[in-house]
Amino acid sequence: MKKVYLETYGCQMNVSDSERVASNLAGNGYEMTENEENADVILINTCSVREKAEHKLYSRVGRIRHADRPKPVIGVMGCVAQLEGNTLFKKIEGVDLVLGTRAVGRAAKALSSVFEGKTDVIDLGEREENYDWTVADTHRHSPYVAFVPIIEGCNKFCTYCIVPFSRGRERSLTAAEIVRQVLELRRNGVREVHLIGQNVNSYRPESNVGLEGFEGKSAFSKLLRAVAATGIERIKFTTSFPRDFHEDIVDAIEEHPNLCNWVHLPVQSGSNRVLKHMKRGHTIDRYLKQIDRLRASSRDIAITTDIIVGFPGETEQDFQESVDLVKYCGYDSAYIFRYSPRPGTPAFEMEDDVTDAEKTLRFLELEKEQKASQNRRLTRYLGAEVSVLVENRSTRTENGLTGHSTCHKIVNFVGSDDLLGQVVNVKINEIKTNSLFGELV
Numbered sequence: 001m002k003k004v005y006l007e008t009y010g011c012q013m014n015v016s017d018s019e020r021v022a023s024n025l026a027g028n029g030y031e032m033t034e035n036e037e038n039a040d041v042i043l044i045n046t047c048s049v050r051e052k053a054e055h056k057l058y059s060r061v062g063r064i065r066h067a068d069r070p071k072p073v074i075g076v077m078g079c080v081a082q083l084e085g086n087t088l089f090k091k092i093e094g095v096d097l098v099l100g101t102r103a104v105g106r107a108a109k110a111l112s113s114v115f116e117g118k119t120d121v122i123d124l125g126e127r128e129e130n131y132d133w134t135v136a137d138t139h140r141h142s143p144y145v146a147f148v149p150i151i152e153g154c155n156k157f158c159t160y161c162i163v164p165f166s167r168g169r170e171r172s173l174t175a176a177e178i179v180r181q182v183l184e185l186r187r188n189g190v191r192e193v194h195l196i197g198q199n200v201n202s203y204r205p206e207s208n209v210g211l212e213g214f215e216g217k218s219a220f221s222k223l224l225r226a227v228a229a230t231g232i233e234r235i236k237f238t239t240s241f242p243r244d245f246h247e248d249i250v251d252a253i254e255e256h257p258n259l260c261n262w263v264h265l266p267v268q269s270g271s272n273r274v275l276k277h278m279k280r281g282h283t284i285d286r287y288l289k290q291i292d293r294l295r296a297s298s299r300d301i302a303i304t305t306d307i308i309v310g311f312p313g314e315t316e317q318d319f320q321e322s323v324d325l326v327k328y329c330g331y332d333s334a335y336i337f338r339y340s341p342r343p344g345t346p347a348f349e350m351e352d353d354v355t356d357a358e359k360t361l362r363f364l365e366l367e368k369e370q371k372a373s374q375n376r377r378l379t380r381y382l383g384a385e386v387s388v389l390v391e392n393r394s395t396r397t398e399n400g401l402t403g404h405s406t407c408h409k410i411v412n413f414v415g416s417d418d419l420l421g422q423v424v425n426v427k428i429n430e431i432k433t434n435s436l437f438g439e440l441v
């Protein structure tokens with residue numbers, strides 16, 4: 001049996017693709033291994049959203065080739081594979097296989113071509129008509145938490161972003177298929193599902209099947225109610241796109257306790273001028289109305305975001321508007337990125353006129369503001385009880401367990417292994433930068 005080592009960079013969609021590739025390979029006579037040294041095949045699932053991730057691939061393949069061992073078959077999947085295609089064989093010595101973002105269902109087929117002796121095997125084709133979106137239980141990243149893609153691709157073409165080019169156009173799964181998967185996951189012991197997609201609230205299936213009878217002002221809010229009705233313990237969803245973020249989503253969260261109190265709503269900039277150049281399709285005014293609605297909710301909803309600093313033409317004044325926005329919104333957490341020009345995107349043609357040093361200064365200033373806001377948010381939990389899905393043992397403390405709250409905070413506490421997979425209450429008595437510590441109630 002050929003052994004395959006699979007490593008994954010980037011977003012949850014990549015994690016989910018990797019899970020399905022592992023299922024596909026294991027179902028076709030390959031053995032998945034955690035041990036890189038004795039693998040016959042090393043597959044690298046890549047990300048190209050920012051520059052560094054791409055550089056990692058180049059050095060990673062070099063390290064594999066120069067390791068003291070027979071050279072394994074090296075395959076590249078994910079966004080770098082899709083964007084670079086055939087050129088990867090020329091650019092990086094030692095790559096045997098390139099598998100595009102929609103070709104992952106044919107991983108086993110492509111690998112057998114390699115083992116039949118074919119060179120430069122490449123598949124950048126579309127998903128199969130009958131593509132199997134399910135993941136075998138043993139290949140999920142957690143026995144208790146499952147990612148369920150509801151929409152793939154992106155039609156938004158924000159000017160800085162490579163994703164519409166690497167992941168193609170938006171395609172939604174039918175609600176009937178999504179609900180079927182959630183019910184099956186629930187039967188198999190999964191406690192929490194994450195409905196995932198580049199923009200989940202742009203969900204627009206070709207048919208209404210599975211949504212009949214569910215209320216909602218958009219297909220996505222109907223889907224949330226349909227998934228809530230499965231009775232699965234917890235439902236999270238990410239990422240939300242501000243332009244299409246309807247208040248009705250907050251109504252759905254308030255109606256259904258199993259829809260979790262966490263929304264990831266990337267703003268990208270606090271300046272209307274920059275947002276316009278980014279072609280985000282939302283203004284700060286509208287965004288803040290959504291934040292106000294979320295903050296006014298009876299559910300105490302955690303809000304997280306993504307922000308880019310140093311976008312072409314971003315002035316000190318524009319940047320200060322991002323700082324003010326972070327102060328106002330009081331995010332539970334924020335991913336801050338230095339702008340990185342991506343070849344092929346419209347922003348690549350704009351002058352990257354904020355210097356690296358200035359980008360770093362802005363990054364640090366915004367991070368400082370965010371840390372203060374995060375600390376205020378976390379402090380509110382001191383003395384409070386939160387509901388935690390126990391996901392793993394923690395290496396940080398003896399008999400430590402770790403999991404996530406419904407508001408998607410990492411919570412650590414002491415307890416016995418039989419709590420793994422259970423939902424328990426934890427009383428919070430300490431906060432750290434990115435996590436909560438407490439005692440089992």
Ligand code: 5AD
Binds near residue numbers: 049050266306308340
């Ligand atoms: N430069 C910096 N950050 C980027 N992101 C996407 N493209 C770029 C880029 N070219 C960030 C956005 C997005 C997150 C996933 O990555 O903030 O929301």
Ligand code: SF4
Binds near residue numbers: 157198
């Ligand atoms: Fe990229 Fe914008 Fe699509 Fe998000 S919405 S994936 S930032 S193009």
